[in-house]
Amino acid sequence: MAFKQTKGNMTVEACVLPSPGQMFKGAIRVTTVRDTKTIERVTGRGCGRPMRDADAALAMAETAARQMIGV
Numbered sequence: 001m002a003f004k005q006t007k008g009n010m011t012v013e014a015c016v017l018p019s020p021g022q023m024f025k026g027a028i029r030v031t032t033v034r035d036t037k038t039i040e041r042v043t044g045r046g047c048g049r050p051m052r053d054a055d056a057a058l059a060m061a062e063t064a065a066r067q068m069i070g071v
Helices: 054-069
Strands: 004-007 010-019 023-034 037-043
Touching: 004 054, 010 054, 023 054
Parallel strands: none
Antiparallel strands: 004 010, 010 023, 023 037
16 A cells, blocks of 8 residues: 545545456555444555556555545
């Protein structure tokens, strides 16, 4: 995990998930805390296409995560 940042009650982190064909896809994990509930969403939308290199996929996910949190 290269990027993890909290803003208010929302935490955004970039991660890499396996993809078919021995490739890697960047993903964003968003965790929101409301009262006593924790809501976690993982999405790969906006993080680019699957790539052979995990570092390249993580870089794409980090860029998308920064845009989501507004950094």
